[in-house]
Amino acid sequence: MTQPAAAPAIELVNVTKRYGDAVALDGVSLRIESGEFFCLLGPSGCGKTTTLNLxxxxxxxTSGELRIEGQRVNDLPPHRRDVNTVFQNYALFPHMSVADNVAFGLRMEGLPDIEVGHRVTEYLELVGLDEYRDRYPGQLSGGQAQRVALARALAKRPAVLLLDEPLGALDLKLRKQMQVELSRIHRQVGTTFVFVTHDxxxxxxxxxxxxxxxxxxxxQIGSPREIYQGPVDRFVADFIGESNFLDGRVSTNGTGPGFQLTDGTVVPTPTSAGGTQNGRVALMIRPESVGVGRQPPAGTAPPVVIRGRATNVAFMGNHTRITVETDAGILVALRFHGESxxxxxxxxxxxxxxxxxxxxxxxxVVTAGGPRGSDEESGGGPEG
Incomplete structure (x- = not known):
């Protein structure tokens, strides 16, 4: 007998949230599987924090359905949902030690003292701060405070951990370190993480x-690689990484589908590009995929080659950024040192x-815009 599929950790079905006449979320549907590290990404005002708060x-x-592990939770208060949250400001109690901060939620649940002690040690060791257990929040660095907040949230062993831009207050170097640390902790505990960020x-x-x-x-929903390499529209392509966009139109000739640039150059494209013929489209190329030189490359399989003038050359440390004006538009190329x-x-x-x-x-080939909603609401971007 076939076993029924496990319920997702979180499921939103046609969820809408309104504030008066303003629509913060408009018919959003999401399915987050158990154990995922799922990221809600977008500019200010896009609805990501609203989704987390819901x-x-x-x-x-306002309408729709929200389920956690298959249970409808529309009307359940926060303390009755099997979730915990790490906020950007960490919300640590300044008058409590690190150990007491981690223990607070466990004691509120009425766990025996011996179990509380075991969990405090377990999760402080997990985040590498057991030796700081007797310190107070005011004696911690930003990164240490962030890890204490994480230990406190995980100690209750929730089905889902919500993280509301927890790295936003950290400097760049520490933020990168915490990205590695969060990934390690997620792999170790296996809890479903829902992470909100604009980064x-x-x-x-x-x-x-x-x-x-x-x-x-x-x-768009997909793996990091899927979204980076196959954005569904110009907004996603522009928001995820840096992109070159060349205007033109989808065309078909004897050799198959292609994209004709404004200078007349025809670029072979996948057959899926034909689905964009009726809308405004552009050709997207990542700067790291663009080569540049005084002479075109020699090879048996020639790439697309167009001429232009280099208008800016900027040394960026591990690479050089070269801006080229062509009759088809402006292209940025990255030449990584050691490879050029x-x-x-x-x-x-x-x-x-x-x-x-x-x-x-x-x-x-990407469409100019995307689904409903103005780009002013989404914090800027292409028309659509």
């Missing part, structure tokens, strides 16, 4: 799947005629 029970939804690097480096949001809608000529050669390109090229398999 899951946590901190605000009521694409955080999402790409930690998440198993990402939901890109804008204007109260989900624009010396920077002195690159500087000689400035104000000179150059060739830019790319493998057509590394370009994608």
């Amino acid at each position: 899951i946590g029970g901190f605000i009521p939804l 694409q690097e955080e999402a790409l480096s930690m998440a198993t799947r990402i939901a890109v949001m804008a204007g109260g809608h989900v624009r 000529d010396e920077h002195a050669v690159e500087e000689e390109m400035l104000d000179q005629e150059v060739h830019v090229w790319w493998d057509p398999r590394e370009s994608t």
Whole structure:
């Protein structure tokens, strides 16, 4: 007999949240599987924090259905949901020691003292802070305070851990360290993490799947690689990483589907590009996929090659960023050091005629916009 499929950790079905006439979420549906590190990513005002607050029970939804592990929780208060939350400000009790902060929720649940002690030690060791157990929050660095908040939330062993931009207050170096630490902890405990951020690097480096949001809608859901390499529209492509966009139109000739640039160059494209013929479209190429040089490359399988003029050459440390104006539009190319000529050669390109090229398999036809919702609501972006 076939076993029924396990219920997802979280499921939103056509969820809408309104504040008067303002729509914060508009018919959002999400399915987050147990054990995922799921990231809600988008600009300010996109609806990601509203989604997190709805899951946590901190605000009521207007319509739709919300389930946690298969149970409908629309009307359940936060303390009756099997979730816990790490906030950006950590919300540690300043008058309590680190150990007492971690123990607080366990004692409120009435766990025996011996079990409380075991869990406090277990989760402080998990985050590497057991030796700090007698310190107070005011004696901790930002990264240490963040890990205490994480230990406190995990100690209750929730089915779902909500993380509301917890790295936002940390400096860049510490933020990168905590990205590695959070990934390690997630792998070790196996709890479902739902992480809210506007930082694409955080999402790409930690998440198993990402939901890109804008204007109260989900624009795309997929793995970091799927979203980076195959964005569904120009908004997603522009928000996730840096992109070049060349205007033109989808065309079909004797050799198959292609994309005709405004200078007449035809770029071979996948057959899926035909689905965008009736809308405004652009060809997207990532800067790291664009080559640049005084001469086009030699090879048996020639890439797309167009001419232009290098208008800017900027040394960026481990790579050089070269901006080229062409008749088809402006292209940015990245030349990583060790994989190209010396920077002195690159500087000689400035104000000179150059060739830019790319493998057509590394370009994608994207629609100009996306689903409903204005781009003003989504914090800016292309029209659509």
